[in-house]
Amino acid sequence: MVCLACILTGGLASVSAATQPNIVLVAVESLRADHVGCYGYRRATSPAMDALAAEGVRFDQAISAASWTTPAVMSMFTSLPPSLHQTVSSSTMLPEGLTTLATELKNGGYQTAAIIVNPCASSKYGFNRGFDVFDDSSIQLAAGLGDLDLNNNSVSDMVTQYAVKWLKSCRRPSLPFFLYVFYFDPHYDYMPPSPYDGMFTDPDYYGDQDGSKIVRLAGKPLAKADKEQIIGLYDGEIRFTDDQIKVLIDTLRDMNLLTDTLLVITGDHGEEFWDHDRMMHAHTLYDELLRVPLIIHWPKEIKPKQVVAEQVSLVDLMPTLLDMAGLPIPGQCRGQSLVSLFMSSSRRTFTERPVFAETESRTALKCIRTSSQILIEHVKDKTFEAYDLENDPFERDDLALMPQYTEFQPLLTAYEDWKKQNAEFNATNRPAQTIKIDPQLMKQLKSLGYAH
Numbered sequence: 272m273v274c275l276a277c278i279l280t281g282g283l284a285s286v287s288a289a290t291q292p293n294i295v296l297v298a299v300e301s302l303r304a305d306h307v308g309c310y311g312y313r314r315a316t317s318p319a320m321d322a323l324a325a326e327g328v329r330f331d332q333a334i335s336a337a338s339w340t341t342p343a344v345m346s347m348f349t350s351l352p353p354s355l356h357q358t359v360s361s362s363t364m365l366p367e368g369l370t371t372l373a374t375e376l377k378n379g380g381y382q383t384a385a386i387i388v389n390p391c392a393s394s395k396y397g398f399n400r401g402f403d404v405f406d407d408s409s410i411q412l413a414a415g416l417g418d419l420d421l422n423n424n425s426v427s428d429m430v431t432q433y434a435v436k437w438l439k440s441c442r443r444p445s446l447p448f449f450l451y452v453f454y455f456d457p458h459y460d461y462m463p464p465s466p467y468d469g470m471f472t473d474p475d476y477y478g479d480q481d482g483s484k485i486v487r488l489a490g491k492p493l494a495k496a497d498k499e500q501i502i503g504l505y506d507g508e509i510r511f512t513d514d515q516i517k518v519l520i521d522t523l524r525d526m527n528l529l530t531d532t533l534l535v536i537t538g539d540h541g542e543e544f545w546d547h548d549r550m551m552h553a554h555t556l557y558d559e560l561l562r563v564p565l566i567i568h569w570p571k572e573i574k575p576k577q578v579v580a581e582q583v584s585l586v587d588l589m590p591t592l593l594d595m596a597g598l599p600i601p602g603q604c605r606g607q608s609l610v611s612l613f614m615s616s617s618r619r620t621f622t623e624r625p626v627f628a629e630t631e632s633r634t635a636l637k638c639i640r641t642s643s644q645i646l647i648e649h650v651k652d653k654t655f656e657a658y659d660l661e662n663d664p665f666e667r668d669d670l671a672l673m674p675q676y677t678e679f680q681p682l683l684t685a686y687e688d689w690k691k692q693n694a695e696f697n698a699t700n701r702p703a704q705t706i707k708i709d710p711q712l713m714k715q716l717k718s719l720g721y722a723h
């Protein structure tokens with residue numbers, strides 16, 4: 272049952288139980304913002320996403336809270352940094368007592384469903400909390416994929432098929448729905464189906480890189496043409512997925528749902544292509560991994576062609592969606608509603624503030640970032656990297672040992688305060704649950720490079 276008192280506490284004056292929008296959250300694996308057309312990319316990787324951005328709002332600086340899947344997605348769903356939701360490894364699960372976006376929407380009257388193909392975002396880690404339907408196995412089973420096959424198979428078309436199937440068989444049309452769809456394919460290996468494999472690659476390339484066995488290439492020297500081939504194949508994976516997102520959008524339109532559906536497109540984190548001499552993700556906290564697309568489309572309520580320049584975090588997504596659904600924002604949330612940045616009817620205000628990101632893959636790193644500066648701590652060594660993002664947007668010149676480092680003192684103070692607040696939060700909340708990984712999941716994680 273929908274609690275009317277709760278609904279009236281939302282930030283949008285116009286939302287009532289009868290007008291709660293359907294919500295479709297589309298997350299795309301390993302999607303760096305600067306490979307998306309509406310973020311300035313030179314290739315036509317994303318016509319569907321670009322069209323949504325033109326009809327809605329695009330966030331120019333959306334920062335993920337982590338540089339690999341499990342902690343990044345859990346931060347989206349809990350509005351907490353990884354240090355607080357503690358789902359930071361392949362053997363940790365969301366602690367009891369923390370709420371999620373899906374739980375809040377379900378308690379607020381939504382029917383909730385998820386279509387996932389990603390072993391790092393599965394129910395084993397608690398991602399299924401709050402979902403009536405959390406399908407993280409059908410696609411893999413239907414595609415006949417074994418333990419090691421996710422790397423080199425394309426499944427974005429199946430993700431769309433299962434999402435459409437759920438939409439068409441929705442048993443309770445009287446209730447608003449929250450559908451979460453997670454596309455996997457831009458994750459390495461980069462082996463898009465034809466014609467996407469030749470869409471952005473050089474037809475005269477005669478090297479031996481076909482986008483496979485990417486994990487084995489880490490640290491090995493590659494010729495420029497090999498690198499270009501690999502990047503072209505990654506771009507093909509994005510376009511393949513974008514075309515499947517278009518099928519999902521067209522279905523919503525055909526069902527007369529698109530105008531009144533709050534549609535969100537984002538990525539869980541980016542991908543490295545030798546920006547800092549590395550490939551893949553999880554190992555650093557530079558912008559190629561932290562900056563992701565964030566597009567919100569709701570023609571009934573949002574004016575088109577809006578671009579938000581302010582820096583925001585994906586921990587802001589949960590409070591934003593709850594706000595737009597007219598539901599209260601739990602005290603747990605470390606993010607803030609972004610609604611006032613693109614809807615004049617909002618009763619809240621947005622304050623631009625530093626955002627944070629973390630990774631604990633091999634090397635533990637934490638960072639604090641503003642639009643103009645970033646400080647990255649190497650936790651074990653207690654050393655920092657410092658970059659002036661205004662003058663050095665590609666983070667080439669580390670200022671930590673330079674005289675300019677004094678300009679980072681206010682950021683360092685804010686970072687130390689954040690760590691203190693985190694310690695206080697964790698002192699009063701339950702620790703992460705450790706889970707046992709079954710042999711099949713361990714094989715998958717190893718093949719994807721997440722376990723050793």
Ligand SMILES: [Zn+2]
Binds near residue numbers: 301341539540
């Ligand atoms: Zn990921």
